[in-house]
Amino acid sequence: MQDPTPFFAPDFFATKDVTLPRLQKFTLDVIQRLTLDNPDGAFTKLTADLTTYYTALFGAVTDGDAGISQRRTSAQFMWGAVADLQHQLEEDEALIDYKSKKTPAIRLAFFPNGRQEYGHATLLTADLLFARAAEAATTHANALGAEFDATLYTGFYTAFKNARDGTGAGDEQSAKARAEAQHHRADLTLRLSDAVKLVAAQFPRDEARAAAYFRVGLLQAPAPAETAKATVQG
Numbered sequence: 001m002q003d004p005t006p007f008f009a010p011d012f013f014a015t016k017d018v019t020l021p022r023l024q025k026f027t028l029d030v031i032q033r034l035t036l037d038n039p040d041g042a043f044t045k046l047t048a049d050l051t052t053y054y055t056a057l058f059g060a061v062t063d064g065d066a067g068i069s070q071r072r073t074s075a076q077f078m079w080g081a082v083a084d085l086q087h088q089l090e091e092d093e094a095l096i097d098y099k100s101k102k103t104p105a106i107r108l109a110f111f112p113n114g115r116q117e118y119g120h121a122t123l124l125t126a127d128l129l130f131a132r133a134a135e136a137a138t139t140h141a142n143a144l145g146a147e148f149d150a151t152l153y154t155g156f157y158t159a160f161k162n163a164r165d166g167t168g169a170g171d172e173q174s175a176k177a178r179a180e181a182q183h184h185r186a187d188l189t190l191r192l193s194d195a196v197k198l199v200a201a202q203f204p205r206d207e208a209r210a211a212a213y214f215r216v217g218l219l220q221a222p223a224p225a226e227t228a229k230a231t232v233q234g
Contacts, residue, residue: 010190010193011186011189011190011193012189012192012193012196013189013192013193013219014186014189014190017221018219019221020058020061020185022218022219022220022221023185023188023189023219024054024058025218026192026214026215026216026218026219027050027054027188027192028054029215029218030050030192030195030213030214031047031050031051031054033212033213034046034047034050034195034199034213035047037209037212037213039202042198042202043195043198043199043202046191046194046195046198049191050188050191050192050195053184053187053188053191054188056180056184056187056188057181057184057185057187057188060177060178060180060181060184061177061181063173063174063176063177063180064173064174064177064178064181065174066173067169067170067171067172067173067174067175067176067177068170068174069170070166070167070169070170070173071166071167071170071171071174072170073166073170074163074164074165074166074167074169074170075163075167077159077162077163077166078160078163078164078166078167080159080163081130081156081157081159081160081163082121082126082160084156084159085118085121085129085130085133085153085156085160086118086119086121088152088153088156089110089115089118089133092144092148093115095144095145095147095148096110096111096144099140099143099144099145103140103143105140106136106140106143106144109132109135109136109139109140110132110133110136110137112132117129118133126160127160127161130153130156130157130160130161131157133153133156133157134153134154134156134157136153137150137152137153137154138150138153138154195213195214196214199213199214
């Protein structure tokens with residue numbers, strides 16, 4: 001006699017061996033097959049539930065990807081602002097040195113620890129360096145003359161802070177989406193297991209028809225190229 005216990009297993013699909021792309025293909029396939037072969041509307045509610053859980057899971061996955069993308073883009077802008085600051089200080093250093101001959105406080109305001117400090121900027125020191133340069137530029141703008149543009153320095157600082165905030169928001173969004181995806185995946189796989197049981201109950205003596213709703217091969221990793229080639233040749 002065949003062991004009936006697996007029929008009552010809580011979740012046939014609760015395994016991390018199944019990647020999200022394979023789970024996505026399998027779920028879509030199951031929904032389509034339940035929709036096309038739905039005797040007397042027996043699977044209408046089931047199909048609606050699977051669609052809802054599918055949308056929730058892969059919507060969360062998309063949100064997570066968007067958060068990661070935002071973080072990467074914002075990080076590029078953040079370090080771009082650091083590079084802009086370093087470049088502008090290099091461009092203005094000769095003018096700062098010239099004006100500092102009369103007013104030594106100018107160079108001291110920009111470079112209290114030397115110009116090289118800006119070249120070694122890190123996330124821990126960048127905020128201080130931007131704030132210092134912006135304050136020095138604003139304070140000594142008149143002394144540096146018309147050829148000096150203090151607004152560049154305040155602009156670099158604003159761009160850095162905006163990009164830093166964007167990086168944090170991206171991290172927060174991706175973390176939240178990952179947590180939601182775990183929850184939605186559990187909902188989806190449980191309902192897929194329900195689908196197996198409901199279909200089996202609908203066709204208790206028609207194994208082929210019941211099995212046709214679930215192409216489990218879609219959940220399996222593709223065979224390595226060499227193995228597949230040997231199988232074909234054999």
